[in-house]
Amino acid sequence: MDLQVLRSFQAVADGATVTEAAARARLTQPALSRALNRLEEEVGAELFQRVGRVLRLTPAGRVFKEHVDTLLDHYDRGRRAVAEVVDPDAGVVSLAFLHTMGTWLVPRLVTGFRQAFPQVRFELHQDGEAGLTRHLLDATADLIITSDDPGHPLITWRRLLVEPLWLAVPARHRLSGRRRVRLAEAAEEPFIVLKPGYGLRGLTEHLCHEAGFAPRVGFEGEEVQTLRGLVAAGLGVSLLPASPDAAPTPDFPIRYLELTDVRGARDIGVAWLRGRTLPPVTHRFLDHALRTAADAARVVVGPEPE
Structure with missing residues (x-):
């Protein structure tokens, strides 16, 4: 059984197409298809079934993948351990x-x-x-x-480390002339937030709750840089990390205000x-x-x- 075929099986099981997996393995698509067919013969069960244009794992394929994942992980760790002994x-x-x-x-x-x-x-x-x-x-x-x-x-x-969180407001916002602010003072503002499932989203909701209100969501994003850009555009306010990459620039005219009524940190x-x-x-x-x-x-x- 070829390890490269197992890696290709793993890639297809994780959602790659056979064409994509073949390109990674530097094989033609027909060659990889034949290799996967031989793998099914060795295992003694059908591992994939076609649903439209997509290959999905069969119940046998899901069981087999768990062991392939473990095998490849141990193999890769073994190679790394040997390499670190050598160098x-x-x-x-x-x-x-x-x-x-x-x-x-x-x-x-x-x-x-x-x-x-x-x-x-x-x-x-x-x-x-x-x-x-x-x-x-x-x-x-x-x-x-x-x-x-x-x-x-x-x-x-x-x-x-402990990372401070500040209330970010547009440069011309009514609060932008302040250095410190109570989060409760932003209760009526639209909040630019990350989507549910991100830690910063949960922390934003928690701090707003501590300040006595539920944030009125104006936009849900997936990147903090997107949040900064939309705050700079005047579309709302946001609780953002005060990290070294967050300095205001001409493209991001933002003011960062320290919170006084809740612990603004994570x-x-x-x-x-x-x-x-x-x-x-x-x-x-x-x-x-x-x-x-x-x-x-x-x-x-x-x-x-x-």
């Missing part, structure tokens, strides 16, 4: 992180780490809170950077699967993140001087 300063760090961390924290951590270990490679994934937990449980990432403790019995979480932490031995290079990166993340966050955007 301890090399290897791969598999890291998943919140979308909002991809514009400043993750680049700073990776850059600092690769200055000491330039041969290390990174496998990076972005996702929301729930997706990050799945990355750990499905073994598609060794570490995740997320907000707050996932609260899962199989996951260990450590705080990296914990950012790193997590890994309890009981799983991290590869040596990943453990080095974890130590690096715990040691340096707070310093990377020292420059944050805050209220402009009066």
